[in-house]
Amino acid sequence: MDESYSWFASFAQTWGLVIFFVGFMGVLAYVFWPSNKKGFDEAAQIPLEEDDSREHDS
Numbered sequence: 001m002d003e004s005y006s007w008f009a010s011f012a013q014t015w016g017l018v019i020f021f022v023g024f025m026g027v028l029a030y031v032f033w034p035s036n037k038k039g040f041d042e043a044a045q046i047p048l049e050e051d052d053s054r055e056h057d058s
Contacts, residue, residue: 030036 031040
């Protein structure tokens with residue numbers, strides 16, 4: 001049992017690192033892709049927009 005556990009632990013550590021690194025690079029590529037800039041800029045302005053719902057509640 002000890003041999004199979006150490007093999008599985010080694011496999012999980014090695015390939016887990018590779019999978020998380022590739023996923024991280026994918027997220028970075030998505031965030032910094034030039035065509036996504038407009039959407040991120042629009043989303044960044046949402047908290048600064050006026051909230052008209054308070055006028056309708058009173």
